[in-house]
Amino acid sequence: MSVPLTLLGLLEREPSHGYDLKRDYDTFFGRGKPLPFGQVYSTLSRLTRDGKVTVGDVSPGDGPDRKRYLITELGATEVEHWLTEPVEPEPHLQTVLFAKVVLALMLDRPAGDYLDTQRAAHLQRMRELTELKRTGSLVDGLLADHGLFHLEADLRWIETTGARLDALRKVVRS
Amino acid sequence: MDRDDRRPVGRPAESGALMTVVMEARDLAFSFGATPALRGAEIEIEAGEILAIMGPSGSGKSTLLHCLAGILVPDSGEVRYNGERLDTMSEARRSALRRDQFGFVFQFGQLVPELTAAENVALPLMLGGIRRAAALRSAHGYFERLGLDGLEQRRSGELSGGQAQRVALARALVAEPKVLFADEPTGSLDSLTGEQVMDLLVGEARAQGTTVVLVTHEPRVAAYADREVVVRDGRVTVPVRRAA
Numbered sequence: 166m167s168v169p170l171t172l173l174g175l176l177e178r179e180p181s182h183g184y185d186l187k188r189d190y191d192t193f194f195g196r197g198k199p200l201p202f203g204q205v206y207s208t209l210s211r212l213t214r215d216g217k218v219t220v221g222d223v224s225p226g227d228g229p230d231r232k233r234y235l236i237t238e239l240g241a242t243e244v245e246h247w248l249t250e251p252v253e254p255e256p257h258l259q260t261v262l263f264a265k266v267v268l269a270l271m272l273d274r275p276a277g278d279y280l281d282t283q284r285a286a287h288l289q290r291m292r293e294l295t296e297l298k299r300t301g302s303l304v305d306g307l308l309a310d311h312g313l314f315h316l317e318a319d320l321r322w323i324e325t326t327g328a329r330l331d332a333l334r335k336v337v338r339s
Numbered sequence: 340m341d342r343d344d345r346r347p348v349g350r351p352a353e354s355g356a357l358m359t360v361v362m363e364a365r366d367l368a369f370s371f372g373a374t375p376a377l378r379g380a381e382i383e384i385e386a387g388e389i390l391a392i393m394g395p396s397g398s399g400k401s402t403l404l405h406c407l408a409g410i411l412v413p414d415s416g417e418v419r420y421n422g423e424r425l426d427t428m429s430e431a432r433r434s435a436l437r438r439d440q441f442g443f444v445f446q447f448g449q450l451v452p453e454l455t456a457a458e459n460v461a462l463p464l465m466l467g468g469i470r471r472a473a474a475l476r477s478a479h480g481y482f483e484r485l486g487l488d489g490l491e492q493r494r495s496g497e498l499s500g501g502q503a504q505r506v507a508l509a510r511a512l513v514a515e516p517k518v519l520f521a522d523e524p525t526g527s528l529d530s531l532t533g534e535q536v537m538d539l540l541v542g543e544a545r546a547q548g549t550t551v552v553l554v555t556h557e558p559r560v561a562a563y564a565d566r567e568v569v570v571r572d573g574r575v576t577v578p579v580r581r582a583a
Contacts, residue, residue, distance in 0.1 A: 281569065281576060291562035299538060313559060320558045328395060 167261070168200065169208050170247050173217060174268035176236040177244050180221055183209060183232070193267050193337065194260075209234055217243060248274060251286035254316060262319070266326055270334045280327045287316050287323070358385040361550050362407055362518065367416035368573075369402055376402040377413065378573035384518075389544060389551040391564035392575075396556065399573040401522055404554045408441055408520045409433040420518075438466055442511035442519040442549075444540070446526035449507065450495040456506045457482070457491035463514045481509035485539050501532035505539060512543050518550045525560055537563045 168190075175181065175189050183205050191199045212218040217240030224231040236244070248269055252261050262283060269276035294309040294316075301309070326333070362384040369377040376399045384390050384407075394400040405411040406418055409425045418425040420440070425433060437443075442463075450459045457478050464474035482488055485505045495503055504524065511519055524540065525533030541563050544551045553564055561567050568575050 284569070285567075288558060288561060288567055291558060292564075295559075295562040298534075313562070317558050324395060 167247070167264070168204065169212060170244065171264050171268065172205070172208055173212065173236060173240050173244050174248075174264075174272065176218060176234055177241055178268075178271050180233050180235040183234070186234070194264055212240065216240075244268075244272075248272075248279060249282070251279075251283045254287045254290035254319075255312075262323070263326075266330075266333070267337050270330065270337050276330055276334075277327060280323050284320060284323050287320050291316050358388075360384065361386040361421060362552075363417075363419050364403070364407060364413075365417045365419075367403070367406055367413045367418070369399075369406060369411060369413045375573055377406065377416075380406075380416075380570065380573060380575050382407075382568060382575050384550060384552060386550055387548050388566070389541060389553065389564045391561035391567040392552065392554045392570060393556060393558075393561050393567050394570035398570045400554045400556075400570040402573075403570055403575070404520055404522055404552060407552060408443070408518075409437055438463065439514070440517045442514065442516035444504070444507050444511045444519065444521040444524045446523040450498075450503060450510075452495050455492050455494055456487070456498065459495070459506055460509045460513050463510060467514060478509065478513055481513055484543070485509050486535075500528055501535060504528060504532075504536050508536065508540055508543070512547070512549070515547055516549060518552065519544060520552050522554045523556070524553070525555075525557065530559070533557075533560065 171190060171194055172186055175186055181189075183202070186209075187200050187202060187205045190205075209218060213220060213234075217237055218234050219237055221233040221235045223233070248265055252265075262280075265279060266276050268274075269279055291313055294313050298306040298309045298313075360383050362382075364380060364382050367377045367380040368375070378399075380399065380403050382403070392400045392403060402411065406413050406426075409418070409420075409428070412426055416426070420436070425436070428436070450456070451462065454462065457475055460478035460481055461471070461474035464477055465471055469477075479491065482491055485508060487502065487505055487509065490498065490502060490506070493502075495506075498506065504527070508524070511521075519540075521540065525536050528536060537560055540551070543549070551564070553560070555561050568577050570576075
C-alpha cells in the first residue's frame with residue numbers, strides 16, 4: 166500500500182489539510198490500521214520537498230497543523246501514471262488495487278478500464294504459469310499452481326469489484 | 340452503466356502483425372424475447388488462435404459463441420466465416436458448415452446415451468457420409484490420443500465426467516474442424532480433471548492448427564488461451580495491453 170501516492174490521490178480530488186487527509190485515508194484505506202499523524206505530516210513534507218505538493222494558505226491562529234496542501238502538476242502526473250499502470254501480478258494485491266479503484270472513482274477516472282488492464286496483466290502471468298505447468302516438472306507445476314490459485318483469487322476480486330463500481334462510486338463520492 | 344462508453348473492439352490494440360481473420364462479427368444484436376443478450380458485439384478471430392471469451396454470468400458470452408457458430412442467427416449485425424456471411428445463409432448451408440467445418444464441446448458432453456463411446460465419436464464422420472467402419476477406425480485413433488483406451492464400448496452412463504468430456508472432445512475433433520467452439524468445457528469437472536481436458540484440447544488444437552473459441556468464466560481455463568476478450572452487457576471489450 167503506497168501511502169504517499171494515496172495521499173497524492175486524495176489531494177488531487179481537492180486541496181486538503183493534513184487532518185482531512187488522515188480522516189479520509191482512515192475511512193477508505195485504514196481499516197483497522199489508522200495512519201499516524203506523524204506519518205501524514207512526514208509524508209506531506211517529503212512530497213513538498215519533491216515538488217509534488219505545495220503548501221497553500223495557512224489559517225491564521227490555527228497552528229502549524231492547519232496548512233492547506235495542494236497537488237502540483239508533477240504530483241498529478243505521478244498519480245495518473247500510478248493509476249493507469251497495472252500492478253505487478255503477484256498474490257495479495259487487493260489493498261493496492263482497492264486503493265486504486267477508490268481513488269479512480271473519487272477522481273472520476275475510468276476505474277473499470279483500470280480493472281480490465283489489471284485483469285489482462287493477471288491473465289498474462291497466469292498464461293506463463295500455465296505454460297510452465299504444461300512443460301515443466303512436477304515441482305515446477307506445483308509451484309506454478311500456488312501462484313495460479315492466488316492470482317485467480319485476485320481475479321475473482323477484480324470481477325466482483327467491477328460488478329459493483331456503480332455502488333462503490335456512490336459510497337466514495339457521497 | 341459503468342462501461343457503456345467502452346470501445347467495442349475484439350482485437351488487442353497492439354496486434355500489428357498481418358494475420359488471417361477466419362471469423363468476424365460486426366455490431367451483433369440478439370435478444371431473447373424482450374431481454375437483450377448482445378448489444379453491438381464486435382470481434383475478430385485469427386486463424387489458428389485460441390481465444391477465450393470471458394465475462395460474468397448473463398453477459399452474453401455464450402450467445403456470442405452461438406451466433407459465431409451459426410447456431411443462433413443474430414437479430415442484426417453480421418457474422419462472417421472466411422469472409423462469407425453466416426447470418427444470411429440458409430439453414431441447410433449453415434447446418435452443413437457446422438457439420439463440416441466446426442466442432443463443438445459443451446459444458447455437459449451431450450453424448451448420445453444410446454450409442455457407445457466409439458459410435459459417439461464416429462457420429463460426425465458418419466453424418467458427413469463416411470462409411471461406418473471407416474468412421475469407427477478414425478474414432479479409435481482418438482481413444483488412444485486422449486487416454487481413453489478400453490472405453491470404446493461404454494455408453495455415456497458408464498463414463499466418469501472427465502471421461503465423457505474427453506469423448507465429447509474426441510467427437511468434436513474427429514472431423515478435423517477448422518474451428519472448435521467450446522462453451523464452458525470444464526464447467527462440470529473438478530479442477531484437476533478440467534486441467535487434463537484443457538491440456539488435451541489445447542494440445543490437439545495446436546497439432547491440427549484448429550482455431551478455438553473458448554467460452555469460460557474461469558481464469559485458469561482462460562489462461563490456456565492465446566488471448567482473451569471480455570463480454571459485458573452484451574458488448575465485447577478488450578483491455579489495452581501494456582509492454583512488460
